[in-house]
Amino acid sequence: MRAQEITFLKLVQGDKQFQVPLYQRTYSWGREQLQRLWEDVGELVDQHLAGEPAAPHFLGSVVLAPGQIQAGGVQRWLVVDGQQRLTTLMLAFTALRDHLKEMGDARGVDRVHRQILVNEFHEGADHYRLLPTQADREAYTACVQSRADAGGGDNIGAAYRFFRGALTEGHEAGDAQWAATVETALKDLLSIVEITAEPGDNVYRIFESINNTGVGLSQSDLLRNYVFMLLPKRGERIYQELWLPMQRSLGPKNLELLVWLDLVVRGHYKTKQSEIYREQQKRLQPLTGDEDALQREIEQLAQRARRFLRIIDPARERSPALRAVLERLAAWGGQTHYPLTLHLLDLLDAGRTTPDDAAQALGYVESYLVRRLICQTPTTNLNRIFMEAPKELETDRPAAEAVKRFLSGRRRRWPSDEELREAVRTKPFYWSGRPPQRSYILRRLEESYAASEPVDFAKAALSVEHVLPQRPAPAWFDLLAEETEPNQTPQELHDLLVHTLGNLTLTGDNAKLSNHPFERKQQILDSSALRMNLEISSAERWGKTQILERADRLADRAVELWPGPIGGVKPTGEESPGWVELRAALVAMPSGTWTTYGDVAELIGSHPMPVGAYLGANTSVIGAYRVLTVEGRISQQFRWADGSDRPPPQELLASEGVRFDSLGRAHPSQRLSAAELATLLGRDVAQPAAHDPLPEGEDAAAAERFRAQLRENSPDAYAGVVAALDFWRRQGGHVTYGRYEETSCFPMLDLGTSRRPHLMWPVGIYPVSGTVEVVFQYLKTRSPFDDTEQRRELLNRLNKIDGIDLPEAKLELRPSFPVRVFAEHSDEICEVLDWFVGVAALDLARRG
Known part of the structure; x- marks a missing residue:
């Protein structure tokens, strides 16, 4: 085998075709991997536009084996490994070509199409530079051909749509040269190692060996080995006294994170976590032979480790004010704020700020994050903003003032009071951020009431409750009909109000509250220990007026809790x-x-x-x-x-x-x-299936609530649904139930072990709304249904049943059909469930 580092353009140029063998899985990259690649491309584009030298970004390797060569035909290469990144880049170019078409750049369209995507003078299958597996081929060629059905509901279509969206967003924020620079970055600034097998090599054995390797060394492992190689005299003592205690206190993942943060707070804010070793090695190289200097470096890293422990375990912080805000940021979750927080602790321990000043600075960080979430400000560049902060903060003023000035910069989008108030009234808060962050905001609002006997949130099992239910009974629509605007239906008014902050609260009584009329909810909320629930229970009715009035009251509290930016006014002329x-x-x-x-x-x-x-x-x-x-x-x-x-x-x-x-x-x-x-759009809108993961136990009370709701709302469907669930149990599954406004039901399989459960479920049954959801969105992350073809087969089998019509475009969503159909065709449903269990069991056996 031979290897060479090469740009993507040089890899694909010429009359050649890359074929993905049938033994390889279908295309599987999701939003997370696509976003990471696009962020890398974005950095290359920014550097190029700024006139900075942009070193090629290493994307990974592609292992190729020569295929059959026909006279006058294209040179074929089998893609032994690397098909995911190769397919992704081809899809990025199809999106770029179509973006250039929207811009009216005919020459750019022609250039990308001919240089990258096709073999211009060949027809049929030879026309395409990349030929994916059979299962992906139709979706891929639709994109290359710019057919109307390009960008469907499978992974290929999702990747194409992701890049179309990213290019549109970037073009709106960039200048006239932006799209051309993206083309340059994709062609010439992404580095790939091309590994080529020789004729006669067993390519399947090569594929197996590549994909069955052991666990590699982490970036911190590589750095440790390098540093102690440079410490032949003091290495053992320094390892025992400094490195090993740091490694034990942090653990492998946090140690690697610390080594990256160490670079960021030193000003190397463009360093990716995959490049930690290379960047640290470059920084330490001049110290070779100077064991005193190397020891000081490790001592500084160990000191920074102790500060980092105060971030991830705030109980270690001695200042009450600073500990309180560190605890709030830990409850908020995520690592976005880590670079700035670590930098502030550096300043504190160096005597360059005070605990109260650092606490106030981090209070601004909390406010910045919370306001952006409530206003649903796009998170683009959020990580970069906090990575730039240690280097960009003004040093001639107190830390809190410097942080506030930095975050108030126009391009950093800290929402004003005006924007915050409007968002509380109108934005679907229930789809903002992650569930713990939504609960955190409601908890902080509740604490602002300063009750004489506050709730112990550490012990209380609270969840977010919709006062106006998500799936309301008819009585609720009668109430809303009194407040609709001209040409507005009660359902439309419901949809605009139901997920806003004014309609949400915290409760431990979701199952009791269900979708009862407001009078019943009043009785339950009136006994709540939460002040915000007592306020709701005092209302005479619950409709548009009350929801908006409560939204305004909560907005007043939010403005006090989370102060706004300097100026505090929405920039004029800025697009919503x-x-x-x-x-x-x-x-x-x-x-x-x-x-x-x-x-x-x-x-x-x-x-x-x-x-x-x-x-x-x-x-x-x-x-x-x-x-x-x-x-x-x-x-x-x-x-x-x-x-x-x-x-x-x-x-x-x-x-x-x-x-x-x-x-x-x-x-x-x-x-x-x-x-x-x-x-x-990647929002966390799904209610988690709150179920008992133990196959031997089903919640009897929840099961009875489900059956009662089914009998009440869909009596004709009761027998058929119960029969299908009994069949599921006989196949080795169990049944669990939700704990939300209606008691949903999930026929569950556990194909894992006691230590590592591997749960999957084909559908969710909702007895009040009378729907059965097919949960492709969840199956997409669970083998073997992470394969598009398996999800498509499930869709096709269900669509053969009279009354079910699931569109293929929803293979990554949760389409539904009536529970009545589920019951009327119970025998056919059971056949599909039997197939589902068989496919899952076969996959388990294959994985050993």
């Missing part, structure tokens, strides 16, 4: 973040789907009227034609811009796979709700 979010959502929609003005309004915390006005004035927005009326019709106000040669919206949607009836209404199964749009 809601429109940025709208554009991102429309780009994220799979082909063959549609949504409504109301769904988009619910997502961004607006109203259908301004959404319609915005899209009417900006029909060039990618996917604008996919937004329809609530009946599924093209809006009469929608017009393409003058001079556009695009086909009518209904014709375009039909070419993507959207079905229309004779009255021109799009099929409801292909509609994306606001929650599904939020899911596609």
Whole structure:
């Protein structure tokens, strides 16, 4: 085998084709991996635009083996390893080509297409530079060919849509040279090691050996080995006295994190965690032969380790004020703030600030993070902001003032009081951040009431409760009907209010509260120990007026708890973040789907009227034609811009796979709700299945609540559902239940061990709303259904049942069908469940 480091452009140039063998898995990169790659590309682009020397970024290796060569044909290479990154880059180029087309850059479109994506003078399969596995081929060629169905609901389509969205967002923030610089970065600044096998090598054995290696050395392991190689005389003593205690107190992961933070707070803020060893080695190289200097370096790292322990274990901090804010940041979670926090502790221990000043500075950090979450400010560049902070803070003023001035910078987007108040009233807070962060904000708001006997949150098992239920009974809609605006339905008003902060509280009584009428909820909340619940229970009714009034009261408390930036006024002329979010959502929609003005309004915390006005004035927005009326019709106000040669919206949607009836209404199964749009944007909108993971135990009280709700709301479906669940148990599964507003049911399989459970479930059954969700979103992360083909097979088997019509575009979501159908076709459902268990068991046996 031979190896060489090469750029992506040089790798793919020429009449050649990279074929992914059938024994390899389908394309599986998700948002996390795509985001990491795009951040790397973004750094290269920024460096290039700033005129800084940009060293090629090492992306990894690609192992190739020569394939059959036919006279006059392309040179074929089998992709033994590296198909994920190779496919990802090809999809990034298809998105870039289509982005250049939107910009009107015909030469750029032609250049990318011919240089990267296709063998121009070959036809059929030979036309494509990359040929994925059979399961991915149709989705991939749709993207390369720019077909209407490009960007479907599978992983290939999701990656293409991710890059379309990233390019659109970056172009709006960049200058005229930005897209061209992205092309340069992708072609010439991503470094790949090409490893080529010789003819006759057993490529499958090579593949096995690459993918069955042991655990490699971590970055901190490599650094340790390098440092102590340079300490031949003092190494053993320094290891015992300094390195080993630090390693034991932090553990492997935190030690590696510390070594990276050490670089960041020194000003090397562009260093990636994958490059720790190389950067530290470069920094320490000049000290070779000077054991005194090397010992001082390790002593400084050990001191920084003790400060880092105060961040991850605030009980170690002696100052009460500083300990309190460190505890709040630990409760908030995440590592974003670590570089700035560690830098402030460095200043404190060096005597350059006081504990109270450091506490106030970190209070601004908390406020910055909380306000951005409530206002749903995009998290783009958030990590970079905190990594830059240690180097950028002004040193001629107190730390708290310096931090406030730094975070108040215009491009750092610290929301003003005005923006915060508006967001509390309108934004779907329940889809903001992660569940612990939402609970944290509600907890801090509750504590602001300063009750004489405060709740012990460490012991209380509280969860977020919707006062106006997510799935309300008819009585709630009767109440909302009294407050609707002209041309607004009670359902639309419900959707705009239900997830806002004014409608949310904390409670340990979710199961009791369920979706009861407000009078019943009042009785339960009145006995709560939480002051905010007593305030709710004192209301005479619970509708739009009360929710907005409570939102304003909570906003007053939020402004006091979390102070705003210097100036505190929303910048004039700045575009609303809601429109940025709208554009991102429309780009994220799979082909063959549609949504409504109301769904988009619910997502961004607006109203259908301004959404319609915005899209009417900006029909060039990618996917604008996919937004329809609530009946599924093209809006009469929608017009393409003058001079556009695009086909009518209904014709375009039909070419993507959207079905229309004779009255021109799009099929409801292909509609994306606001929650599904939020899911596609990476929001944490799913309620976790609160279940008992032990197969031998089912919660009897929860089971009875589920059966009672099913009998009450869908009596005709009761027998069929119970029969299917009994069948599931006979197949080795068990049944668990949710603890939310309605007692959902999950037929569960546990294919793991007592130490490492491997839980999966095919559906969730909701007895009040009368729906059965097929949980592709969860299955996507669980073998063997992380393979798109297995999820597609599940979809196809269910769609053979009369009354089930799940669109393929929702293979990464949670489409639903009526529980009535589940019950009426119980025998056919059981056949699908039997297949599901068999596939999961076979995968378990294969994995050993």
